[in-house]
Amino acid sequence: MSPKSVLLWTMQAAVFWLVLFVPQLIVFLLVDEPPTWELALLIATLVVGVVHTAVEPSWRYRVHRWETTPDAVYTLSGWLNQEWRVAPVSRIQTIDTKRGPFQQLLGLATVTVTTASAAGPVEIEGLDHEVAQQLVVELTNTTQATPGDAT
């Protein structure tokens, strides 16, 4: 993982919580005599949002791992709930890269490796753009060298 992914996740979390928080704040400020539960909700959103934004990205960064061998692609992701995903190279169907606006800003990319199972895509998030491109080339070559229709 690129260390910049901490920044990426921080931005994503911040945006998510801002989307929840700002409309509440506007309503709170515009309404005359807002009820107390509205204030409670507002504060709760703020506290949870700040804690989440502060804790989740670095926690995630400590958890996330990825690795490719000539035989398989491995990832470990998540923070509270963690998931390992494994896809053998011989079963790979497609390899995509994806870059959201934040990722473009930070020069990062996500590589998605799909298999014939709808439940099986392995996502490697937060790679440096060059690393991602190298990885795609590498995986494409090993995949092409493997015969069969991968189902």
Next chain:
Amino acid sequence: MTTPAGVPAGLPAAPEFTEPLAEWHRLHVRMLIVRPLNESIAMLVPILVLLFTGNGEKWRLIASGATVAAILAFSYLIWRTTKYRITDDQVELHTGLLTRKQLAVPRDRIRTVDLTSKPGHRIFGLSAVRIGTGQQDVPGTDGLTLDAVTSQEAERLRLLLLQKTVAPKPVSPDEPHAEPVVAESEVISQLDLKWLKFAPLSLSGLVAIGAVFGVLSNYADDLGLHPVQDLWEWLFEHPSFTLIGAAAVALIVVGLVLSIPLYILQFWNYRLTREPDGTLRVQRGLLTTRSVSVEEQRLRGVDIQEPLLVRAGKGAKLAAVTTGLGSKGESNLLLPPAPLSVAHQVSQDVLKVHDDPTLRKLRKHPFAALRRSVIRHVVPWVVIAVGLAIWAPAWAWPIPVAIIPFAALVGWDNYRSLGNALDDRYLVTRNNSLVRSTVALQRTGIIGWRIRRSFFQRRSGLMTIGATTAAGAGVYHVTDVGESDGLALADEAVPDLLRPFLLREGE
């Protein structure tokens, strides 16, 4: 095509239709009548309502006429713009008026053929053909469907399309003039009327009542009536437990009675056969008939499903774990609700093994899994009860509280269901309580792992292992297994895949 010229002699009695239809064909012209028929059944109620409410104003007549005309015109356009052909390599379908769609399926990728005739189709001797490939279906799409061709043509297509997929199978060159095998299919299982006793247990009647009720109240809503809401309000004003009790009893009785004709409707003439072209074929249905053919080589396993009551009656149904079947209408069903012993027998015959893998002795999961299971089933009801106690009238909260013991029981039963086993060919895993499902998945069909540990699972040393596969649900879980047992299981099921990873984690 790679098939040598001499080989067809060895294939089952080569019928004259082996020639691919290289020209473009239209769907059958009778669809001009059938489609309006099938569709207007769905539109019948609104049209009648439109006609007969009000005082026969002229606009009502015109509106109904316009609806019917629109359906007719629509059918014509579909018919007019749809054509298909079957070349040496692929099946092609062009369809759509505004959005032109061109679908092509390579013939060597065809895994399943599903023939469905609704009543409208049957009156006119037609059949819809759905062609499935190894790819998992995107929900909401329906693969390549020819709706519809004549039943003979459908049967021809079934043979033609599946035959090709078998062709690469080595036909013994030593006996080029072997008996031209007359296509004879081996019957694996047939409907036994004794199975009807499982109909009420499957609760299908209640489900059907629910569905009909849903449709009707939708129409009522369109007309500005709100019977459900009115009923609720009325009940709130005159709460009467005798009335509610009587209604519940009536509902259950009607549901039970209804379930038997429903079972017959769905499973009449049920036959599971192994066809000479290497496919398994399920035929069933009284009014709407279905024939689903699955390429045997693509069968990745079976799933024995035991809904709670059916399980109590020692019954089960059997589903195929395979690629290329749509998710609609239980197309993967191999056996309707039937005695468990029959299900095991069929499973064994279908998988061509000597003892059914789903009968393996399953390893139990750790005690911590019981705690998790009970907590997960009970907590939602506690939350609901607390919520109701705060915000609802006083009589409401005891209802979820009364449910809690049952939820705990379900949690306990859910734990009892959990189990896994591994033999030389299959990974077996069992899950769930309300619809207990025992899946035997071919180890060679596993194309990856998803190993999940939630926060609470990590604290109790458990993990949920998902074996991903191209077939069926896409992933099958071994739920709440002990960490070391689970990893050992996964490592053994697909050797060498997890090992490098496990070693590294161990460091």
